[in-house]
Amino acid sequence: xxxxxxFSPATVANVACGFDVLGFCLDSVGDDMVIRKTDKKGIYxxxxxxxxxxxxxxxxxxxxxxxxMYEAINxxxxxxxxxxxxxxxxxxxxSSAASAVGSVFGMNELLGRPFNKTQLTExxxxxxxxxxxxxxADNLAPAMLGGFTLVKSMQPLEILQIPTPEDxxxxxxxxxxxxxxxxxxxxxxxxxxLSNAVTQWANFGSLIHALHTSDFGLxxxxxxxxxxxxxxxxxxxxxxxxxxxxxDAGALGAGISGSGPSIFSLSKGSETAVNVKDAxxxxxATTGIDFDIHVxxxxxxGIKIIDN
Amino acid sequence: xxxxxxFSPATVANVACGFDVLGFCLDSVGDDMVIRKTDKKGIYxxxxxxxxxxxxxxxxxxxxxxxxMYEAINxxxxxxxxxxxxxxxxxxxxSSAASAVGSVFGMNELLGRPFNKTQLTExxxxxxxxxxxxxxADNLAPAMLGGFTLVKSMQPLEILQIPTPEDxxxxxxxxxxxxxxxxxxxxxxxxxxLSNAVTQWANFGSLIHALHTSDFGLxxxxxxxxxxxxxxxxxxxxxxxxxxxxxDAGALGAGISGSGPSIFSLSKGSETAVNVKDAxxxxxATTGIDFDIHVxxxxxxGIKIIDN
Numbered sequence: 344x345x346x347x348x349x350f351s352p353a354t355v356a357n358v359a360c361g362f363d364v365l366g367f368c369l370d371s372v373g374d375d376m377v378i379r380k381t382d383k384k385g386i387y388x389x390x391x392x393x394x395x396x397x398x399x400x401x402x403x404x405x406x407x408x409x410x411x412m413y414e415a416i417n418x419x420x421x422x423x424x425x426x427x428x429x430x431x432x433x434x435x436x437x438s439s440a441a442s443a444v445g446s447v448f449g450m451n452e453l454l455g456r457p458f459n460k461t462q463l464t465e466x467x468x469x470x471x472x473x474x475x476x477x478x479x480a481d482n483l484a485p486a487m488l489g490g491f492t493l494v495k496s497m498q499p500l501e502i503l504q505i506p507t508p509e510d511x512x513x514x515x516x517x518x519x520x521x522x523x524x525x526x527x528x529x530x531x532x533x534x535x536x537l538s539n540a541v542t543q544w545a546n547f548g549s550l551i552h553a554l555h556t557s558d559f560g561l562x563x564x565x566x567x568x569x570x571x572x573x574x575x576x577x578x579x580x581x582x583x584x585x586x587x588x589x590x591d592a593g594a595l596g597a598g599i600s601g602s603g604p605s606i607f608s609l610s611k612g613s614e615t616a617v618n619v620k621d622a623x624x625x626x627x628a629t630t631g632i633d634f635d636i637h638v639x640x641x642x643x644x645g646i647k648i649i650d651n
Numbered sequence: 652x653x654x655x656x657x658f659s660p661a662t663v664a665n666v667a668c669g670f671d672v673l674g675f676c677l678d679s680v681g682d683d684m685v686i687r688k689t690d691k692k693g694i695y696x697x698x699x700x701x702x703x704x705x706x707x708x709x710x711x712x713x714x715x716x717x718x719x720m721y722e723a724i725n726x727x728x729x730x731x732x733x734x735x736x737x738x739x740x741x742x743x744x745x746s747s748a749a750s751a752v753g754s755v756f757g758m759n760e761l762l763g764r765p766f767n768k769t770q771l772t773e774x775x776x777x778x779x780x781x782x783x784x785x786x787x788a789d790n791l792a793p794a795m796l797g798g799f800t801l802v803k804s805m806q807p808l809e810i811l812q813i814p815t816p817e818d819x820x821x822x823x824x825x826x827x828x829x830x831x832x833x834x835x836x837x838x839x840x841x842x843x844x845l846s847n848a849v850t851q852w853a854n855f856g857s858l859i860h861a862l863h864t865s866d867f868g869l870x871x872x873x874x875x876x877x878x879x880x881x882x883x884x885x886x887x888x889x890x891x892x893x894x895x896x897x898x899d900a901g902a903l904g905a906g907i908s909g910s911g912p913s914i915f916s917l918s919k920g921s922e923t924a925v926n927v928k929d930a931x932x933x934x935x936a937t938t939g940i941d942f943d944i945h946v947x948x949x950x951x952x953g954i955k956i957i958d959n
Contacts, residue, residue: 364853495857495872503860503869534842540878544852545672549803551859552811561811564803570848 346379347452350649351445352489352642353430354437355513355607356481359568359598360546364494365505366437368485369513370642374441375649376405377425378449385421386410386446393428404439408470409446415466416457422450432474434517435605436637440482443470448487448646460487465500475524482601489645491554508557511641512616514594516585516623517605519633522578527602530574539569559595559611566596566609579603584626592622613640654687655760658957659753660797660950661738662745663821663915664789667876667906668854672802673813674745674793677821678950682749683957684713685733686757693729694718694754701736712747716778717754723774724765730758740782742825743909744945748790751778756795756954768795773808783832790909797953799862816865819949820924822902824893824931825913827941830886835910838882847877867903867919874904874917887911892934900930921948 352373356366374393381387386400386409400406405424413422424446430438447466451458458466467483484492484502491505546565553561576582576599585606589597593615594608606623610616616638627634660681664674682701689695694708694717708714713732721730732754738746755774759766766774775791792800792810799813854873861869884890884907893914897905901923902916914931918924924946935942 360852361856362852363849364856493853493856493860495853495869501872503857505860531845533845535845535848537839537841537843537878540843540848540851541671543848544668544670544855545801545803547852548669548672548801548855548859549811551856552801552813552863555860555863561803564809570845 344453346377347449348375348377348649349445349449349646351376351441351448351646352486354440354482354485355515355600356437357571357599357601359566359596360543360550361493362568362571363479363481365491365547366481366485367491367507367513368489368642368645369436369515369637369639371639372430372436372637374429374445375427376445376449378446378453379423380453381421381423383421384419386413387421387423388426389423390425391428392426394432396426396428396432403442404470404474405442405446406470407473408443408467409450411469412447412450412458412463412466416454431517433521435599435601435603436515436517437482437486437601439471439474440467440486443467444483444486444646446470452648461500461502463487464502468500485645487645490641490643493551505551505554507641507643508554508559510612512610512613513607513637513639513641514589514610514616514619514623515600515605515607515637516627517635518580518627520580520604522603524602527575527578530578531571532574535570543568543570562609563595566598568598572598575599575603579606580632581626581630582606585623588622588626589619592619594619613638652761654685655757656683656685656957657753657757657954659684659749659756659954660794662748662790662793663823663908664745665879665907665909667874667904668851668858669801670876670879671787671789673799673855674789675799675815675821676793676797676950676953677744677823677945677947679947680738680744680945682737682753683735684753684757686754686761687731688761689729689731691729692727694721695729695731696734697731698733699736700734702740704734704736704740711750712778712782713750713754715781716751716775717758719777720755720758720766720771720774724762739825741829743907743911743913744823744825745790745794745909747779747782748775748794751775752791752794752954754778760956769808769810771795772810776808793953795953798949798951801859813859813862815949815951816862816867818920820918820921821915821945821947821949822897822918822924822927822931823908823913823915823945824935825943826888826935828888828912830911832910835883835886838886839879840882843878850877870917871903874906876906880906883907883911887914888940889934889938890914893931896930896934897927900927902927921946
């Protein structure tokens, strides 16, 4: 096999009480990529469709993660990468993570899987760092493994796969405004009240328990963020209105996707997820801000090979 | 049935990364209590053995929780309570919690179980508050329900039962020194670093996952406390030496039990738990401080009726 086509999914990180550690994978939103072995040594990005991104491997997230893996194996051939990008960069649903995992997943398949998924994620961390200026894996892990993932630690990288209840859907709105990563970081306090931290880990432990037991009521009571949301929500226009509309329409919970501007909600059943979509469309229709909305099942498979 | 004898177990609260929310129940350490219906209305503590505690119901933890329940039902009879106390007050393994749950559990049995265990715990909270000057349930919940419990919230009280892996043992040392609750509280910072809080909930979520999956390696990697231990461990003589001896002897993890002075460890298998006991005995034997040590399986049953 010399060529492979893959689907690299969008993801939601910073899931409410799981700030910085919990993410989940989306089903119907993602990039397509083609990875191809070539005689010429090196990593070459030969095609980019959808958005304007750099072709130089060293400047492209998919290229940087590919180079990290390439240098680890140093083969006597090279790889070409084609990127068909559907996830808008900066939208807060793991656009750079999809690119970063895509190249290394594809190369690994063409090489006969010398690396496991945690090792692949370590290469992808290098690509993600190009986009986000810090090494984190909370979008990479769910893109690579599917479902809900908990990044227990970065040094060493340890990723836990948390069970995904049947019938869990996400509705995500992407208001087309730009939030600078630096601004989203700067707005966070260095210190937080111990009492709030306790509330956050009570909710987070409860959410992990709820995912194990498919307890939707407990998911609803646990999907809260008392630490980060009060700050970052200020950067997203109409955040409180959208969140209220999501919950009023039956969503189990809602929060900021990544560092925004996207807002995610989780619902039991596709019907509720569509009701949530209708409700938030109404909120945003009057704002004059462009937006798009995704309704998707939680993707338990993660990145995958697709037929040509 | 007019009389019942019960075993009310000792418990460990503030389990490392689960500060303020996670507790577990001990098997071979606990109080015995007898609860008896009487014609005379009211709550009467008629016998206390083991330690010197007040007989006035309003001043005794078991009496206060009993009164809270008694006032809720207002029957035309009363209850007598006998307390055979084995858990030393102030030891940090839930002495007051055992008393508080014991009276209401026993009364509920004699009444034909009008209340569920969460409701009983709400009455017990009132008794616990007499001892600890604040309403919390992290010792009450495991005493009442057994195994590992997560107190998700106090208002309303919500308790989650987390699975207990087979073959999990605790070794607990109680150095016979006094730590004032007020001092243990005052030493805690009001604010904590967000980065430490994230580490704590990553570990706590991982611990909940590990208990669900009986992953002992992950229990070991998750049983860390980067928030509270650095402060409260200063109040416990030779804490670091004991903890190191516990881990060197094969314990999965160790931490402060409650607000101290007891130090707990968890081990896979009774043999390791006994090895831990031997190791910490050596550490404390040279200190001149009196101590006792408990080695016990995790008690998944909680408080129970025993034969006379």
